[in-house]
Amino acid sequence: MNINEDKNYVILSNQINKVLLDKYKDYxxxxxxxFNDLVSKLEFFSSKRIVFNETFYYLRNTEKQVIxxxxxxxxxxxIIITSNIEDVLYGDYLIVYDEENIVVEGLTKEVLxxxxxxxxxxxxxxxxxxxxxxxQYYDILYQTYYDIxxxxxxxxx
Amino acid sequence: MELDGKIIGVISDDYKEExxxxxxxxxxxxxxxxxxLKMVRLNKEIKEKLFDELSSRxxxxxxxxxxxxxxxxxxxxxxxxxxxxxxxxxxSLFKRITSYGRKIILIxxxxxxxxxxxxxxxxxxxxxxxxxxxNIFDRELSKYVDIPKIVEFILNSADNGIRLDYYKExxxxxxxxxxxxx
Numbered sequence: 388m389n390i391n392e393d394k395n396y397v398i399l400s401n402q403i404n405k406v407l408l409d410k411y412k413d414y415x416x417x418x419x420x421x422f423n424d425l426v427s428k429l430e431f432f433s434s435k436r437i438v439f440n441e442t443f444y445y446l447r448n449t450e451k452q453v454i455x456x457x458x459x460x461x462x463x464x465x466i467i468i469t470s471n472i473e474d475v476l477y478g479d480y481l482i483v484y485d486e487e488n489i490v491v492e493g494l495t496k497e498v499l500x501x502x503x504x505x506x507x508x509x510x511x512x513x514x515x516x517x518x519x520x521x522x523q524y525y526d527i528l529y530q531t532y533y534d535i536x537x538x539x540x541x542x543x544x
Numbered sequence: 545m546e547l548d549g550k551i552i553g554v555i556s557d558d559y560k561e562e563x564x565x566x567x568x569x570x571x572x573x574x575x576x577x578x579x580x581l582k583m584v585r586l587n588k589e590i591k592e593k594l595f596d597e598l599s600s601r602x603x604x605x606x607x608x609x610x611x612x613x614x615x616x617x618x619x620x621x622x623x624x625x626x627x628x629x630x631x632x633x634x635x636s637l638f639k640r641i642t643s644y645g646r647k648i649i650l651i652x653x654x655x656x657x658x659x660x661x662x663x664x665x666x667x668x669x670x671x672x673x674x675x676x677x678x679n680i681f682d683r684e685l686s687k688y689v690d691i692p693k694i695v696e697f698i699l700n701s702a703d704n705g706i707r708l709d710y711y712k713e714x715x716x717x718x719x720x721x722x723x724x725x726x
Contacts (some may be wrong), residue, residue: 401627404599417571441600444624444654470601470625471654486600509629514693521718527725530585535697542721543704 390436396466397478397495399510402486403441403468411466414438422450429457438466443474466529472510475499476533483510499531545671547649549664549678550642553568554651555689556668559620561634562607564595573610598623608634616647623654635661655692660711679711686722 390396400407408416416438427444431462437458443451450502455477460467467474475481475495482492485508491501499505499516511517522528522542532538547554564572569591573580581588584605595603604622611617623631638648638661650657658665658680667675667688675684681695691699694717698708706724711717 401599402599403599403625405597406679407599425598441624443622447653470627509627511628512699517714518697518718521714522721525722525725527719527721537699539697539700539704542725543701543706 391468391480392435392464393406394479395464396482397475398466398482398484399470399472399475400466400468400484401470401508401510402484403470405494406487407468407484408438408440408496411438411468414466416440417442419445424455426457429454429463431474432461432463434463436464436466438468440468441470443467443469443477444471451493472505473513476513483508496531496533545673546667547664547667549662551638551648551661551663552650553655553658553662554649554668555653555685556651558587558653558668558671559626561620564606567595567607569593569595569598572606575613577609583612583637584609585630601627601630602607612641614646616649617641618649618651620651621653622650623652623657626657627642628656631657632660634657653689655685655689655695659692660693680712685713 398407415434415476417428418440419531420428420442426430434517446454455465467477478495480493481495481498483498483505490508491504499512502512502520505512512520513533515532515535519528519530519532519538528541532541570577571594577591578588581590586605586609587601590598590602594678595606598606604625608617608619609620611619613622642648650662661678663678665677665680665685666673675683675688680692681699683699685691694712694714697717698710708717708720711720
């Protein structure tokens with residue numbers, strides 16, 4: 388697996404198992420961990436990249452952001468492995484697996500243009516992206532939004 | 545602790561995920577295994593595998609399959625590993641199961657799972673109910689958990705002076721926005 392050292396990755400998969408994890412075994416992998424323990428661990432982390440194996444499943448959105456800000460401050464890059472479509476927005480580069488095969492990969496915003504593929508596999512799209520794309524079909528919006536605050540702001544203000 | 549409802553959502557750190565490490569699937573699902581696997585959308589080939597070999601999505605499905613005949617089905621972090629398509633399918637399956645007089649308790653912080661099926665939501669800390677509601681649009685819930693994205697959108701719109709009905713499907717919401725904007 389070629390990893391660009393400047394990018395943060397999200398791996399979106401419907402089969403998160405040992406076979407998938409083995410592809411990223413060159414980096415330290417964090418599994419289930421509560422927020423406070425994770426913060427303590429990352430404050431003294433020496434590696435330049437970290438893999439979160441479904442760790443984000445156990446965190447609230449505000450906690451995820453604190454973790455990512457902490458990593459950014461220390462210049463640590465990350466790979467988030469997840470099945471949650473909303474988590475893809477935390478990465479620069481998205482790799483989408485269906486079973487054991489990569490079906491699409493690229494810069495996150497480019498991959499999210501592949502609406503048909505994402506919906507066919509069953510991942511769907513992040514809510515704000517999906518709603519803003521649908522509203523573009525109705526000529527109500529003219530661009531895609533990636534968070535609810537900006538989407539609501541554009542729609543109602 | 546007695547909880548009201550047919551499909552109940554519980555937000556809590558008090559419960560542990562079930563772990564069947566080292567066990568074969570045939571040892572975990574002990575009753576009508578083929579029917580149970582079919583109901584949770586798993587292939588029969590999985591039967592001879594070890595629990596540890598499965599993906600988190602398959603583990604969640606196997607655990608549900610093992611409890612399908614329980615009078616009260618209790619699932620901890622069932623949504624782990626599941627994708628959006630699964631959440632829709634299992635919401636329907638849960639309703640079907642409870643129509644036979646059984647109860648389902650979902651201990652899960654993924655509120656997207658609750659959106660179309662749960663009738664009561666409880667927040668439990670140290671074995672005490674600290675909050676209870678029947679309404680997933682209840683603003684208090686956001687103190688304890690991330691609310692579903694569609695709920696966040698509707699509540700955020702209300703804060704901006706636009707009152708939308710409590711839609712739970714994107715298509716319905718889309719039509720409502722279209723009516724307002726056109």
